[in-house]
Amino acid sequence: MRVVGITPNLPVADVEQAGFWRDFVGLCEQEFSLGWVARYTDPATGLHVQLVTADATAPEDSALTVKTDDVDAAYAEARAAGYEIVHPLTTEPWGVRRFFVRAPDGTVVNVAQHSG
Template sequence: MRAEKISTNITVDDIESARGFYQDFLGLRIEEFNLGWVARFTDPDSGAHVQLVTGDHTAPVDSAMSVHADDVDAAYAQAQSLGYEIVYPLTTEAWGVRRFFVRAPDGTVLNIVQHRGP
């Protein structure tokens, strides 16, 4: 698997309440998306970004980070062949991503995701 980008997922009680700190103080002024339960805020110059999550919409647990994979299907097969615990199976979500959750040996849950084109 090749990671194209990694996004830190920060659990918050309310995205709107947290917005000011991340946009105003940290300068992550661009809201790339906001689904109500997850939003990504990005610095327009550096590309630094975080995702704020109130609770995953479909998966049974929240993930600590999202790893944007070049080929999520191959990554899923590789994770299975290596015996890693799949926390949430490979799924094409209604909002246009294909993803699965895997637990790293240290216990960290990762969202392995690939955005699909239109």
């Protein structure tokens, strides 16, 4: 799998309560919010975090998102390696194609490809 980005997914009670990340850490740009997930970014560096209350379609939340340029190949690779697929390869209503896989240490990873 070719990784093109990694984003930490932080569990929170309310994605709109991002004052610490915005005001103290300086992640002042809200790139998007779907109500249950929001990404806050430093506009100068592009560094960011995603705040997640509960995933909208997956049975478990992920600890991080690994972005790839070929999610179908990554899915085939994960299955061939025998890793547990937590959420099957899906094109989500918000335009992301993704799956969740459990690493051997138990960490749930969202492997995603963004269109465009």
